[in-house]
Amino acid sequence: MTDLHIRVGPEVAEAQRAGRPVVALESTIVAHGLPRPENLRVAREIEEAVRAAGAVPATIGMIDGELLVGLDDAQLTRLATADGVAKLSVRDLPVAAAAAVDGATTVAATSAVAVAAGIRVFATGGLGGVHREAYDESNDLITLARTPITVVCAGVKSILDVGATLERLETLGVPVLGYGTRRFPGFYITDAGFDLDWSVETPEQVAAVMAAQRAQGVHIGGLVVANPLPLAEQLDPELHDRTLAEGLTRLRSEGITGKAVTPFLLAHFHAATEGASLAVNIRIILRNADLAARIAVAAAT
Template sequence: MTDFHIRYGAEVADARRDGRPVVALESTIVSHGLPRPDNLRVAREIEQAVRAAGAVPATIGMVGGELVVGLDDDQLTRLASTDGVAKLSVRDLAIASATGADGATTVAATSAVAAAAGIGVFATGGLGGVHREASQTFDESADLTTLARTPITVVCAGVKSILDVGATLERLETLGVAVLGYRTHRFPGFFITDSGFGLDWSVDSPEQAAAVLTAQAAHGAHLGGVIVANPLPIDEQLDPALHDRTLAEGLARMEREGVTGKAVTPFLLSHFHSATEGASLAVNVRIILRNATLAAQIAVALAARPSLAG
């Protein structure tokens, strides 16, 4: 993929020309991850969080078959309010482009497009991962294999707790994807602060994260992605007892209704929203806003390092 295939929004084009820090943002959260009309409001708040921390937001999506890095407000509104927007992983990009589709990019697709556009930092809510019962279904998110081959730093709140967290961490290790806890040695579980799994490495500041990324680029031996796992503070997480009960109920309902494949995550997230009477949605919004701020801070710190600037 080259610049010829990508259209840049005006703000992002200016930032690229001037060498200012840019943070990639996904559009799946806009079209599939949050209910209307909250989705558009939150998308704007995410972009503003990036700007407030000193970087330029680049929300990535497809409009009429054209990949856009830095959707403008009209394009954001279109993806947020139109029915039938496709959910695009990496494998879908060329097909959707050739057919003139509107599409929202997943973590995997956003990572790939951001890297092709020369953007090194990406903020999202939670990664995809290995699904429960994957030993029978072989259901694993393309996020993992994409990060194994894509030079991108992803700031997230771990993987969604509806997944098999332990198996996901094992796969990330096998694939050579580095995982850094942000001010923690515990891997976050999206809605909850601690998934129950530990981490070997931690950084304590955006500048320290930037130093790690600079060293990675200098060594040239690790060409894949880096995850910066940013947990919610304990007092901002979803109540763990409510979380566990809701997850058990959602998994049982999913099995009864035969939900499989790419429908699993939106089904369970919708169940969380209804069963917690909106509490999980509020947590989800806090997660992405915090991650957007941290990603921008890391991008600013990286831009201050001459070896990675520009």
């Protein structure tokens, strides 16, 4: 299937023809979010987690300017191992296509491309949001406001202003469901300190919300399913808070701003926690891939 320079891979295309559930996956975590060589290994494990739960994975990325929905293993390896892979948000897609580059799609870009390809469930680690101190808002939020996709995540990264991010999601009309909780998770930590209005306990309940959203047709936007880590699997909260405070101090002292903030802080967490935050990050995305697949299965029945 080819539409507006989007090519759907054969496994995904066959699943769609057969009415089988499909889960979109981002490629930024592969190219930019995890260190080599763990990134490729984890990318394959994420896809396997989706398959094990009964759905077909569709990792999205760009190769030579062409958007691909359902990267094969050679394409996945290329994005995981090549230097100079562009990080693509929604606004970058046409420019990158014209330049015929290799690119990894962010949450926003993955959401937009997935919906264009007919996929309605997406698993990621954590959403982008509103940054602390200086106003800088991820495109993830506005894209979710106008893109009918269900995103399974572990909340937003705790390096962000979690309260302001939740306020923006409310303003933009994006529902947030806590999965088995009424507290919003903070990525590395189970509880970011904010209440949620709604919670669900099963994939079938999420699928019911998705169906009601489509049937009403009142607001065609996204749905966030916030899936917290179990307490025993979170990063030690004291270590988290100390590491975050140190990272924010370094940001100010080194004058780091804008797009450089998130990768800087994530790298700081990895170094300061001696890899503990990376292990948590991997647990997060594998759990979210499993839940997203179960939601996609429930929505397809």
